[in-house]
Amino acid sequence: MSAHQSLFEPCVLNASLTLANRIVMAPLTRCMAGPGLVPTQAMADYYGRRADAGLIISEATIIRPDGQGYPDTPGIYTQAQIEGWKRVTDAVHAEGGKIFLQLWHVGRLAHSHFSGEQPVAPSAIAFEGTVPRMRDLSYETPRALAQEDIARLVEDYAQAAENAITAGFDGVEIHGANGYLIDQFLHFDTNHRDDDYGRTPENMSRFALQVVDAVVTRVGAERTGLRLTPGAYTHMAADARDREVFDYLLARLNERELAYLHLGIFDDSLTFDFLGGRASEYLRRHYSGTLIGVGGLTPESASEGLAQGKFDLAAIGRPFIANPDYVRRVQQAEPLVDYHQDMLAELV
Ligand SMILES: Cc1cc2nc3c(=O)[nH]c(=O)nc-3n(C[C@H](O)[C@H](O)[C@H](O)COP(=O)(O)O)c2cc1C
Numbered sequence: 139m140s141a142h143q144s145l146f147e148p149c150v151l152n153a154s155l156t157l158a159n160r161i162v163m164a165p166l167t168r169c170m171a172g173p174g175l176v177p178t179q180a181m182a183d184y185y186g187r188r189a190d191a192g193l194i195i196s197e198a199t200i201i202r203p204d205g206q207g208y209p210d211t212p213g214i215y216t217q218a219q220i221e222g223w224k225r226v227t228d229a230v231h232a233e234g235g236k237i238f239l240q241l242w243h244v245g246r247l248a249h250s251h252f253s254g255e256q257p258v259a260p261s262a263i264a265f266e267g268t269v270p271r272m273r274d275l276s277y278e279t280p281r282a283l284a285q286e287d288i289a290r291l292v293e294d295y296a297q298a299a300e301n302a303i304t305a306g307f308d309g310v311e312i313h314g315a316n317g318y319l320i321d322q323f324l325h326f327d328t329n330h331r332d333d334d335y336g337r338t339p340e341n342m343s344r345f346a347l348q349v350v351d352a353v354v355t356r357v358g359a360e361r362t363g364l365r366l367t368p369g370a371y372t373h374m375a376a377d378a379r380d381r382e383v384f385d386y387l388l389a390r391l392n393e394r395e396l397a398y399l400h401l402g403i404f405d406d407s408l409t410f411d412f413l414g415g416r417a418s419e420y421l422r423r424h425y426s427g428t429l430i431g432v433g434g435l436t437p438e439s440a441s442e443g444l445a446q447g448k449f450d451l452a453a454i455g456r457p458f459i460a461n462p463d464y465v466r467r468v469q470q471a472e473p474l475v476d477y478h479q480d481m482l483a484e485l486v
Contacts, residue, residue: 141437141441141471142437142438142440142441142468142469143441144160144441144444144445145159145160145161145437145440145441145444145452145468146159146160146469147159147160147444148192149192149428149450149451151360151397151398151428152360152395152397153360154358154360154361155236155308155309155360155361155397157192157193157236157451158190158192158234159190159191159192159465160192160444160450160451160452161191161192161440161451161452161454161464161465161468162191162192162193162194162195162400162430162432162451162452162453162454163188163191163193163194163195163453163454163455163458163464164195164432164453164454164455164458165195165196165197165198165240165311165313165365165455166197166455166456166458166459167197167198167208167211168181168184168197168482168485169208169209169210169211169271170210170485171210171211171212171213171222172210172222174213174216174218174219175200175206175210175211175212175213175216175219176212176213176216176218176219176221176222177212177219177222177223177225177226178222179225180485181212181222181225181226181485182225182226182228182229183229183485184462184485184486185226185229185230185237186226186229186230186232186233186235187462187463188235188458188462188464188465189229189230189231189232189233189234189235189237190233190234190235190463190465190466191235191454191458191464191465192236192451193235193236193237193238193308193451194230194235194236194237194238195237195238195240195311195363195400195453196223196226196237196238196239196240196307197211197212197240198211198240198242198313198318199211199212199213199214199223199239199240199241199242199298199302200212200213200214200215200242200243200244201213201214201215201241201242201243201294201295201297201298202215202243202294202298203215203252203253203255204243204248204253204255204257204258205242205243205244205245205248205319206244206248206249206252206253207244207247207248207249207252207269207318208244208269208270208271208272209252209271209272211242214239214241214298214301214302214305215294215297215298215301219301220301220304220305221305223239223302223305223306223307224305224306226305227305227306227307227308228306231306236308237307237308238307238308238309238310238311238361238363238397239302239305239307239309239310239311240310240311240312240313240365241295241298241299241302241310241311241312241313241353242313242318243291243294243295243313243318243319243320244257244318244319245257245258245259245260245280245318245319245320245322246258246259246263246264246265246277246280246319246322246328247265247277247317247318247373248280249269249272249275249277249278250278251269251272251275256278256280256281257277257278257280257281258280258281258282258283258287258291258319259280259281259282259283259319259322259328260282260283260322260323260328260329260330260331260335260336260345261280261282261328261329261330261331261336262279262280262281262282263279263280263328263330264277264278264279264280265277265317265373265374282331285333285334285335288335288345288348291319291345291349292345292348292349292352293352295312295349295352295353296352296353296355296356297356298310299353299356299357299362300356300357302357303357303361308361309357309360309361309362309363309397310353310357310361310362310363311362311363311364311365311400312349312350312353312362312363312364312365313365314346314349314364314365314366314367314402315365315366315367315400315401315402316365316367316372316373316402317367317370317372317373317374318373320345320346320349321366321367321370321373321374322374323335323342323343323344323345323346324342324343324346324366324380324383324384324387325342325370325374325376325377325380325383326342326377326379326380326383327370327374327375327376327377328374329342339382339383339385339386339387340386342383343383343386343387343390346364346387347387347390350362350364350391350394350396351394354394354396359394359395359396359397360395360397361397362396362397363396363397363398363399363400363430364391364396364398364399364400365399365400365401365402366384366387366399366400366401366402366421367401367402367403367417368380368381368384368410368413368417368420368421369403369408369410369413369417371403371404371408371417372404376410376412378411378412380412381412381413384413384420384424385424388421388424388425389424391425391427392425392426392427395427396427397428398427398428398429398430398450398451399421399425399427399428399429399430400429400430400432400453401417401418401421401429401430401431401432401433401449402432403417403418403432403433404433404434405433405434406418406431406432406433406434406435407433407434408433417433418431418433418443418448418449419448422447422448422449428450428451429449429450429451430449430450430451430452430453431443431448431449431451431452431453432452432453432454432455435452435453435454437468437474440452440454456477457474457477459477459481459482460474460475460476460477460478460481461474461475462486
């Protein structure tokens with residue numbers, strides 16, 4: 139029997155989805171899509187090797203061309219991309235696994251280098267810095283979205299979710315975390331709007347909730363997850379007023395019976411004064427549904443967190459890059475290979 143038994147208990151997410159264990163492979167961008175941002179056979183093999191996770195969440199996948207902020211990130215808006223993803227979902231399902239697609243638009247972290255279009259965002263405020271992996275490109279000042287652009291975006295998220303289901307995914311995770319488009323609406327640092335999408339917690343939550351509701355209408359709440367970063371730890375500055383936005387948003391999410399809510403953070407030992415502690419503790423207090431914890435979890439801290447009810451599922455990121463057989467190693471109490479960023483050069 140494994141030393142970390144709580145990781146290996148099945149999890150009934152809802153009437154249509156039961157996970158074989160509580161280990162989630164966190165979404166991990168690898169920048170390895172082929173021409174046309176189409177997933178490759180190597181990506182299918184990579185995900186297939188990790189299919190013994192209770193749930194895999196795919197690397198973030200762009201919903202339309204102007205959502206791209208890194209080279210060779212896959213898309214889910216062309217027929218060829220849908221067919222490429224079908225190879226991935228087939229590989230995971232052949233091994234008995236489950237996989238959600240993470241729906242992504244980077245907002246102001248996009249670059250016209252990729253799509254030929256000026257980036258869009260809630261407000262015309264540039265992020266200072268250069269595009270990762272393309273250090274000669276500085277971020278551009280985005281165009282503030284008009285209300286009709288927002289309606290189009292909501293529809294594009296819903297269409298991308300439908301495309302994911304067509305490609306065989308078990309569900310979708312809306313990427314509302316890590317300073318990308320949806321998160322840019324949720325924080326005062328990046329949202330300076332004075333219309334129905336800015337100024338107040340209700341208005342600043344509006345875009346996130348419209349995307350959630352459109353995706354739920356298209357593919358079902360039981361197949362929709364959401365990732366959120368209340369702590370604003372990356373790509374933006376935290377503001378104590380953000381807390382009220384998340385209090386409001388989480389209360390509304392409690393009414394929606396999503397498959398799960400997933401924390402977005404690299405290190406969950408960080409504490410935030412304005413959240414009253416760790417981001418996972420804040421979400422646990424305010425969200426009543428299934429919560430995925432993440433951020434520097436080891437087999438020990440993950441199983442303890444589950445046993446103590448801090449979260450219901452444990453997402454593992456970097457260790458899954460270093461250990462395709464992470465689940466087996468933990469179950470058999472074998473040592474894990476340490477992650478190193480040089481491992482990003484190859485899909486193993
Ligand atoms: C190389 C790399 C790529 C990542 N890509 C994504 C991504 O596409 N979407 C996302 O929500 N988070 C992404 N993350 C964050 C991870 O999902 C996870 O939250 C983070 O790595 C902390 O978990 P860990 O300590 O187990 O690695 C990425 C992290 C790394 C290291």
